[in-house]
Amino acid sequence: MLARHYIGESWKHGLLIIGALIVLIPFYMMVSMSLKSQQEIQSISGGLVGAQEIQTFPVCTKHGYTEEVCTMRPYKYNFWFAFKKAPIPRYLMNGLIVTVSIFLIQVLIALPCSYALAKLRFKGREFVFSMVLFCLLIPVHAIALPLYVMLAKAGLVDTYAALIIPWTISVFGIFLMRQFFMTVPDELIDAARMDGMGEYSIVWKVMLPVAIPALLAFAIFSVVAHWNDYFWPRIVITGNRDLFTPPLGIREFRGGIDSDEFGPMMASIVTVTIPLIVAFIVAQKRFVEGITMTGMK
Amino acid sequence: MGTISLKNINKSFGSTEVLKQLSLDIQDGEFLTLVGPSGCGKSTLLKIIAGLEQQNSGDVIIDDKNVNSTRASKRDLAMVFQSYALYPHLTVRKNLETPLKLRDYSFVERLPLIGNFVPSRKEKKKSIDDLVFKTSETLKITELLDRKPGQLSGGQRQRAALGRAMVREPVAFLMDEPLSNLDAALRVHMRSELSELHNSLKTTFIYVTHDQAEALTMSTRMAVMIDGELLQLDTPSEVYNNPSSLRVAEFVGSPKINTFAAQISPDGSVEFMGIKLERKFNTNSQKALVAVRPEHLEITKDSNKPAFEATVSYRENLGSDIFYHVQVDQSDFKIIVRGSPQAGLISNGETVRISLSHAEAMLFETSGERIR
Numbered sequence: 001m002l003a004r005h006y007i008g009e010s011w012k013h014g015l016l017i018i019g020a021l022i023v024l025i026p027f028y029m030m031v032s033m034s035l036k037s038q039q040e041i042q043s044i045s046g047g048l049v050g051a052q053e054i055q056t057f058p059v060c061t062k063h064g065y066t067e068e069v070c071t072m073r074p075y076k077y078n079f080w081f082a083f084k085k086a087p088i089p090r091y092l093m094n095g096l097i098v099t100v101s102i103f104l105i106q107v108l109i110a111l112p113c114s115y116a117l118a119k120l121r122f123k124g125r126e127f128v129f130s131m132v133l134f135c136l137l138i139p140v141h142a143i144a145l146p147l148y149v150m151l152a153k154a155g156l157v158d159t160y161a162a163l164i165i166p167w168t169i170s171v172f173g174i175f176l177m178r179q180f181f182m183t184v185p186d187e188l189i190d191a192a193r194m195d196g197m198g199e200y201s202i203v204w205k206v207m208l209p210v211a212i213p214a215l216l217a218f219a220i221f222s223v224v225a226h227w228n229d230y231f232w233p234r235i236v237i238t239g240n241r242d243l244f245t246p247p248l249g250i251r252e253f254r255g256g257i258d259s260d261e262f263g264p265m266m267a268s269i270v271t272v273t274i275p276l277i278v279a280f281i282v283a284q285k286r287f288v289e290g291i292t293m294t295g296m297k
Numbered sequence: 298m299g300t301i302s303l304k305n306i307n308k309s310f311g312s313t314e315v316l317k318q319l320s321l322d323i324q325d326g327e328f329l330t331l332v333g334p335s336g337c338g339k340s341t342l343l344k345i346i347a348g349l350e351q352q353n354s355g356d357v358i359i360d361d362k363n364v365n366s367t368r369a370s371k372r373d374l375a376m377v378f379q380s381y382a383l384y385p386h387l388t389v390r391k392n393l394e395t396p397l398k399l400r401d402y403s404f405v406e407r408l409p410l411i412g413n414f415v416p417s418r419k420e421k422k423k424s425i426d427d428l429v430f431k432t433s434e435t436l437k438i439t440e441l442l443d444r445k446p447g448q449l450s451g452g453q454r455q456r457a458a459l460g461r462a463m464v465r466e467p468v469a470f471l472m473d474e475p476l477s478n479l480d481a482a483l484r485v486h487m488r489s490e491l492s493e494l495h496n497s498l499k500t501t502f503i504y505v506t507h508d509q510a511e512a513l514t515m516s517t518r519m520a521v522m523i524d525g526e527l528l529q530l531d532t533p534s535e536v537y538n539n540p541s542s543l544r545v546a547e548f549v550g551s552p553k554i555n556t557f558a559a560q561i562s563p564d565g566s567v568e569f570m571g572i573k574l575e576r577k578f579n580t581n582s583q584k585a586l587v588a589v590r591p592e593h594l595e596i597t598k599d600s601n602k603p604a605f606e607a608t609v610s611y612r613e614n615l616g617s618d619i620f621y622h623v624q625v626d627q628s629d630f631k632i633i634v635r636g637s638p639q640a641g642l643i644s645n646g647e648t649v650r651i652s653l654s655h656a657e658a659m660l661f662e663t664s665g666e667r668i669r
Contacts, residue, residue: 195399206384
């Protein structure tokens with residue numbers, strides 16, 4: 001009986017471990033390759049960190065640096081050269097500006113909308129909400145072309161605005177927050193009205209603080225999606241390298257004379273991924289709270 | 298001042314009529330209870346008074362001013378909610394300050410940071426602090442001021458919610474079943490505290506409850522509402538002893554009042570279950586209903602008294618009282634009789650004789666109206 005119980009359990013765990021490995025192995029590869037030398041990467045040797053022998057890197061000297069400068073341990077070289085080759089801090093900065101602006105404007109619009117949809121009675125409320133649900137079904141790629149044409153006509157291509165404006169109204173955000181607000185008792189809103197708050201004060205001073213866990217969940221969805229987005233920036237940022245977001249920046253490492261140098265490329269990817277991982281770990285507990293609370297999975 | 302009068306209030310949600318032509322005058326300083334079974338429209342009525350809900354027709358008049366189009370916050374009323382509705386992210390102190398700040402501060406003074414530099418704010422802040430302190434002393438919640446609602450027990454939250462209503466010194470307090478989330482012992486305790494609070498504040502209280510015990514114990518007058526209509530408005534003892542209709546008699550009083558079919562002779566004398574009432578009634582009907590409260594029936598051993606026989610089917614021993622549920626004539630017709638513990642317990646299945654202990658029987662038409 002006990003043995004059978006264990007077999008049943010281990011079967012489930014085995015499956016979960018395989019699933020976890022599928023997700024984690026690329027990360028392992030990424031970290032490992034960002035530390036090893038080119039030879040070790042190509043011969044698939046050296047384990048996680050490689051031998052870390054001091055050597056002179058030919059691609060580096062090709063870029064015009066002296067041999068002295070180009071002689072160091074591989075892990076150091078990979079990160080150093082990644083930062084030399086592309087303005088990674090600038091890309092990170094762009095990523096930060098774009099994702100934070102998108103998130104803040106999304107909240108600014110989604111909170112009053114979802115408050116109205118959840119708590120105010122007006123004609124056509126159900127219709128408006130069903131339109132919100134309908135908009136959830138529209139894939140971004142379907143409307144990418146008209147959006148691009150609109151932005152181009154407005155002269156906004158190659159600006160931050162082009163990266164931000166199309167995402168400022170998040171129907172997912174409205175939907176998520178509306179579901180959360182439905183669970184907030186009406187009495188709390190009535191109490192605020194009795195105290196003399198207007199509807200906008202209620203949204204910002206009562207609903208917003210109450211909704212922090214749900215907002216955090218939404219923040220992760222939104223920030224991750226737009227930090228990692230490659231498709232849209234690739235369309236609207238056509239030439240100006242100063243506006244590159246991190247995913248566009250990584251693309252810099254492909255092509256050209258040193259196209260197959262994986263070490264610095266992986267180092268840049270690690271640099272771009274770390275902020276998200278740190279943010280997720282910090283917010284993890286409340287994030288899970290937020291998701292389970294709104295019944296979204 | 299705190300007189301509130303309602304004139305011909307109608308309210309419906311979609312096709313359901315919640316309030317029908319309801320009129321009500323509330324005097325200054327009175328503790329008025331709106332009582333009725335759940336769904337009778339009493340909370341809706343309270344919300345209409347508060348301004349949180351708009352009536353379809355009719356007038357709400359506070360201190361001789363028609364407030365139909367006045368916003369909730371400008372009506373100078375304070376409300377205590379069933380779930381307390383304290384702001385969960387603010388400390389008790391901030392919860393108490395909020396209504397005062399919203400009322401007293403100007404728009405500029407309310408702004409974060411910038412507000413601090415407006416000179417008039419400092420003075421106002423001081424008077425707010427004083428009021429909050431005074432209120433917290435009255436309610437004995439001073440040591441809880443820096444906690445958040447989540448860290449308080451039910452009774453403490455109740456006090457904090459009362460405090461938030463009190464700080465504004467409103468013309469009237471509206472309370473929507475404020476005690477129903479408390480446990481039984483605390484509820485009884487808070488009943489007496491609320492009555493004391495009412496005595497010391499001398500402000501109008503409008504109190505909504507479905508619990509007739511709360512209505513009977515606390516109120517100066519109680520308004521019995523059933524199905525969106527105001528059936529009786531009177532002092533608790535008058536409502537209990539002299540209900541205007543059978544529905545009121547059945548709703549008020551626990552256990553429920555007993556009703557019997559009765560015959561009326563042409564001379565006006567009334568007979569039910571073989572018992573003849575002493576009083577004669579002036580009515581044209583031949584059939585009526587006699588209603589007798591459980592405490593006005595007694596189990597008698599005196600064979601000379603007019604009585605009827607019944608079988609005890611269930612016994613409720615409350616310590617101070619014992620209620621016997623008895624079955625009459627082997628039928629499904631059951632009535633409840635109060636017995637005193639001194640008389641000794643009667644076990645289930647025993648047959649007893651039941652008679653009227655006082656001449657306290659009320660007569661109603663079969664349609665429910667009172668025959669006096």
